[in-house]
Amino acid sequence: MTESSNNPASYAILSPRSFDRFSQFITRELGIKMPPEKLPMLQSRLQRRLRQIKLDSLEDYQNYLFDLPETAAEWTEFINLVTTNKTDFFREPSHFDFLVRNALPAMALSSRSPWHFKLWCAGCSSGEEPYTLAMVLNDYKSSNPQFDFSILATDISTRVLDHARNAIYDEARIEPVPMEMRRRYLMRGKDRQQPRVRIVPELREKLRFGRLNFMSADYGIGETFDVIFFRNVMIYFDKSTQFRVLQRFCQHLKRGGYLFVGHAESLVGFDLPIKMVASSTFVKL
Numbered sequence: 001m002t003e004s005s006n007n008p009a010s011y012a013i014l015s016p017r018s019f020d021r022f023s024q025f026i027t028r029e030l031g032i033k034m035p036p037e038k039l040p041m042l043q044s045r046l047q048r049r050l051r052q053i054k055l056d057s058l059e060d061y062q063n064y065l066f067d068l069p070e071t072a073a074e075w076t077e078f079i080n081l082v083t084t085n086k087t088d089f090f091r092e093p094s095h096f097d098f099l100v101r102n103a104l105p106a107m108a109l110s111s112r113s114p115w116h117f118k119l120w121c122a123g124c125s126s127g128e129e130p131y132t133l134a135m136v137l138n139d140y141k142s143s144n145p146q147f148d149f150s151i152l153a154t155d156i157s158t159r160v161l162d163h164a165r166n167a168i169y170d171e172a173r174i175e176p177v178p179m180e181m182r183r184r185y186l187m188r189g190k191d192r193q194q195p196r197v198r199i200v201p202e203l204r205e206k207l208r209f210g211r212l213n214f215m216s217a218d219y220g221i222g223e224t225f226d227v228i229f230f231r232n233v234m235i236y237f238d239k240s241t242q243f244r245v246l247q248r249f250c251q252h253l254k255r256g257g258y259l260f261v262g263h264a265e266s267l268v269g270f271d272l273p274i275k276m277v278a279s280s281t282f283v284k285l
């Protein structure tokens with residue numbers, strides 16, 4: 001007998017009606033589009049959760065979930081499982097080059113000395129992106145003694161935030177990190193069976209992690225930033241949600257500050273106080 005035939009949850013079917021109910025919730029609360037072609041993906045992720053909590057049917061799970069207050073822990077689990085968290089160290093690397101070679105020198109001209117540079121990594125997933133930023137910013141700091149920095153890194157998923165706070169990665173994940181940065185910024189674990197690395201404390205202390213939903217009425221962030229990285233998140237949102245969230249980011253960006261979005265994301269047609277200066281890179285007017 002196969003594992004799936006032993007376990008009803010592995011073939012629990014998500015009916016179109018139940019899918020609609022989930023999908024409306026996901027779009028309303030998280031901004032994430034859930035067109036019908038996502039049904040198989042949602043079904044297989046929910047089946048995994050059903051196995052963990054030992055329920056037999058997705059209808060049972062839905063009734064259980066929708067009866068809970070939205071503060072219940074199962075809602076957090078549900079959000080963890082519906083978000084897509086794909087990320088990498090040095091993903092879309094031209095942005096990091098642009099930051100160091102163009103954006104920082106341009107901003108340095110109008111900054112006070114000493115300069116405390118603030119960056120928001122919005123939708124940071126499991127931390128590879130903000131730690132990449134910490135590596136390149138720390139290198140910049142080494143040759144610019146008047147410069148220091150801090151990074152706010154936020155996501156909606158508690159699962160990826162826990163991973164990011166731990167800052168421990170399988171060695172296979174660090175392949176894009178340049179060798180001499182690995183030497184300075186990564187510590188090797190002792191387990192040879194499962195080789196892992198941890199980000200050094202010197203970088204970890206530059207980051208603050210927080211849970212934030214871009215759909216919230218109040219972000220609870222009182223500060224403005226020199227740079228915002230908001231990459232590969234709005235691709236999951238519809239146009240009107242993208243626009244609303246981008247307007248909020250513009251309010252949190254200093255004049256002359258930079259906004260980076262993913263290479264597959266377009267801001268064409270949005271009336272925002274920013275201008276494009278390089279591929280998926282914008283400066284606040």
Ligand SMILES: C[S@@+](CC[C@H](N)C(=O)[O-])C[C@H]1O[C@@H](n2cnc3c(N)ncnc32)[C@H](O)[C@@H]1O
Nearest residue numbers: 030083085086087123125156157213214231232
């Ligand atoms: C594909 S990852 C991108 C990670 C990283 N920025 C990168 O480019 O590698 C998208 C992240 O956005 C987060 N996300 C999705 N909807 C969100 C929302 N409404 N509020 C906050 N974060 C959200 C997901 O949890 C996920 O970790």
